[in-house]
Amino acid sequence: MKLTLCKQNVNMEGKAKQILIADDEPDILEIIRYNLEKEGYEVHTAKDGNEAIEKAKQLYPDLIILDIMMPRKNGVEVCQILRTQPSFQDTLIIFLTAMSDESSQIKGLETGADDYISKPISPKVLVSRVNALFRRVTSKEAGKTLQIGNIAIDPVKFLVTIDGNEVILAKKEFELIYLLASKPGRVFLRNEILTQVWGNEVIVGDRTIDVHVRKVRQKLGIDCITTVKGVGYKFEI
Structure with missing residues (x-):
């Protein structure tokens, strides 16, 4: 697969940025993985909340995409646990949610997420939101003290x-x-x-x-x- 390494999807060392996706639906994991790898990102997956925490601590990814409704630990719990640790204070986190009500969206953002995407997922929208988040951070962190x-x-x-x-x-x-x-x-x-x-x-x-x-x-x-x-x-x- 030919990778498109744009400014927002490589880190300071010129390597592809790492994204961890956690969702208990294999089809969704595969769709997201395929589209983000096409964009040039290095993608890892987890099938539940506990595995997401373990892999996050192994990989220290640039972005974590969490399904809210996951077994063992849901996305909100995973986000809360990671945000208590200094190494994940600045890690980008996006929630995937089938919940469309405003209160659920607010709860997710208050927990420490940077964005949320509603299901059913549009691959183009997801890739666009991921790229936009990285562009925002790259601009913000240029010369960051x-x-x-x-x-x-x-x-x-x-x-x-x-x-x-x-x-x-x-x-x-x-x-x-x-x-x-x-x-x-x-x-x-x-x-x-x-x-x-x-x-x-x-x-x-x-x-x-x-x-x-x-x-x-x-x-x-x-x-x-x-x-x-x-x-x-x-x-x-």
Whole structure:
């Protein structure tokens, strides 16, 4: 299948954005998967709420599409659980619902969803809404400063401030802290860090990450990067 990689369906590393779909109806999963893969997205599926939570924690997708009426945990419950975790605060979530009444739509949005789509699903409408959400986020996050507690990380100025005081970091040190801080609480694998900060074409070893992490810790003067032994690193305060 030929993929159409447009600006909104690739991430900062040029890879296809990941979408997780959770629905207990196989036909609907297949229809959505087919149309989103045609658009160039990497699509994963789950057949119930529990599986959706498990896969979300494995994949950390860019967008999650949740059917409200699912077994084991419904879409609203899944959304509530994920939104309590820092790593999913900014994850896009769309509800699929057969409910057309206004109160159900409001409840879904108040739970933390970014949009909802009513069943029966029009593939063209769904793809259009997904693309629109990603365009909105891409525009909003261009040059977005991360603010976590008393730490501000500005990707435009390559500047980190703590309580308003500037911390001077080298370019790769900054890219490392920005990556980790982009999803607080999420464990980034060592290979993932190497790929996203140094790229596939640059040959560096694991020791390179350790050295940069140590330098960042020293310069920041606060304990915000946690080592997950044998796995990688995560940002948390």
